[in-house]
Amino acid sequence: MEYSQPVSVNTLQRLPVYLNYLKSIGGEGNISSTEIAKALGLNDVQVRKDLSAVSSGGRPKIGYNVQGLIADLKEFLGYNAVNAAVIVGCGNLGRALMSYRGFSEYGLKIVAGFDISPELTGKEVGGKPIYPLSSLTEYCRTEGIRIGVVTTPAQEAQSVCGLLIQGGVKAVWNFAPAHLTVGEGVLVQNENMACSLALLSKHLNEMLSQKNPE
Amino acid sequence: MEYSQPVSVNTLQRLPVYLNYLKSIGGEGNISSTEIAKALGLNDVQVRKDLSAVSSGGRPKIGYNVQGLIADLKEFLGYNAVNAAVIVGCGNLGRALMSYRGFSEYGLKIVAGFDISPELTGKEVGGKPIYPLSSLTEYCRTEGIRIGVVTTPAQEAQSVCGLLIQGGVKAVWNFAPAHLTVGEGVLVQNENMACSLALLSKHLNEMLSQKNPE
DNA sequence: TAGATTGTTAATCGATTAACAATC
DNA sequence: TAGATTGTTAATCGATTAACAATC
Numbered sequence: 001m002e003y004s005q006p007v008s009v010n011t012l013q014r015l016p017v018y019l020n021y022l023k024s025i026g027g028e029g030n031i032s033s034t035e036i037a038k039a040l041g042l043n044d045v046q047v048r049k050d051l052s053a054v055s056s057g058g059r060p061k062i063g064y065n066v067q068g069l070i071a072d073l074k075e076f077l078g079y080n081a082v083n084a085a086v087i088v089g090c091g092n093l094g095r096a097l098m099s100y101r102g103f104s105e106y107g108l109k110i111v112a113g114f115d116i117s118p119e120l121t122g123k124e125v126g127g128k129p130i131y132p133l134s135s136l137t138e139y140c141r142t143e144g145i146r147i148g149v150v151t152t153p154a155q156e157a158q159s160v161c162g163l164l165i166q167g168g169v170k171a172v173w174n175f176a177p178a179h180l181t182v183g184e185g186v187l188v189q190n191e192n193m194a195c196s197l198a199l200l201s202k203h204l205n206e207m208l209s210q211k212n213p214e
Numbered sequence: 215m216e217y218s219q220p221v222s223v224n225t226l227q228r229l230p231v232y233l234n235y236l237k238s239i240g241g242e243g244n245i246s247s248t249e250i251a252k253a254l255g256l257n258d259v260q261v262r263k264d265l266s267a268v269s270s271g272g273r274p275k276i277g278y279n280v281q282g283l284i285a286d287l288k289e290f291l292g293y294n295a296v297n298a299a300v301i302v303g304c305g306n307l308g309r310a311l312m313s314y315r316g317f318s319e320y321g322l323k324i325v326a327g328f329d330i331s332p333e334l335t336g337k338e339v340g341g342k343p344i345y346p347l348s349s350l351t352e353y354c355r356t357e358g359i360r361i362g363v364v365t366t367p368a369q370e371a372q373s374v375c376g377l378l379i380q381g382g383v384k385a386v387w388n389f390a391p392a393h394l395t396v397g398e399g400v401l402v403q404n405e406n407m408a409c410s411l412a413l414l415s416k417h418l419n420e421m422l423s424q425k426n427p428e
Numbered sequence: 429t430a431g432a433t434t435g436t437t438a439a440t441c442g443a444t445t446a447a448c449a450a451t452c
Numbered sequence: 453t454a455g456a457t458t459g460t461t462a463a464t465c466g467a468t469t470a471a472c473a474a475t476c
Binding site for chain 1: 221223226227229230231233234235238253254255291292293295297306307309310313314316317320321322360361368384385387391392393395399401403405406407408409410411412413414415416417418419421
Binding site: 246247248258259262263266271272273274275276277278 | 431432433434435436
């Protein structure tokens, strides 16, 4: 386990998809890589290669044990750990994330929100307190927070990101439509809705232009 | 413009990042691909190649006109169009998206929400009505809706997706932690938070294991 | 002009897929 | 055993990057 080979970003992103699928079928039986691949629209060799990084292996002619694979994936993805995180920016999206109960499933625990507005500070959302932005860095440092979620407007995102890093945060989950520049050792994961929308919009355009060709 | 070469998914996902950056610097001047690349941590050849699909081109020794490039990117990404969309599932996340004013920036207009709960139907969020789930397919068909946003629990996601497609929806933006199976010609774009969290969590583990080696 | 910068062609790199041996 | 399925090695494919010619 300690010496498991590094996994590519692409593979890593597919692992939660496998987990979702396996949880949806449930049961006590076994499943073949071919079945998984077919259900998810992937190549079966790819599925086996991805799973080889995670699990103790399947059995020829039988496949993979569903429950075992679920357990291996959860363990590998760190869903059994508990990582404390703060949310910065308690607008609609920030508050929605603070209220979301599903994160515990993924080993993430939102412990507090931060906002610059005096109208929000002192209140609670989803049972979690909202503190003033001025206390963010100190809070992260004393509580040992490693994950920060940025749900501020784009203009504030970079400075807020700086505050988080000052407080010792090592991973920033960025929902603001802005590029964040960070130093070595800090990971920025963008949940950029504009990027997703770009793909949707392009697809629609192509569909329409096929129907109405020049 | 009609015969622009197809753009890879990777390139397409970077275009909104360029746009964000250019908007953040603003101004009337010009900018070189090298500068853009440096600011975003990309390769300068990649930037030029990406931009060549979008813009009428830069000028040697001078670079690209910032405002011109912004306009080209917006046009290419379809941000000047207006695509009507519905949101299915008006829980915390769904309501947050309904209230979000930024989508108009991206050519997306949320026109209505749908939910199965009688406590929500009839109400308004962000000035948009919530209708009962039973009216979803008919609504999409009569209003010509092409985009559906799924913010239901995972269990309901696939059936809701089916209703959307029955109603003529061609692009599904899926926030539920579930794999959606769709037919030919329909695009599913997953905004799967579990996938993002997998990357964050893996990064943290690696950081920690570096500090505390076996 | 000289030099900075674009745009393109060729080389590299990495991820996906095909072929096939190992295994139950 | 025969055949289904895994796991791995080799081939393919596509994206990134390097080299370089074109241009202002």
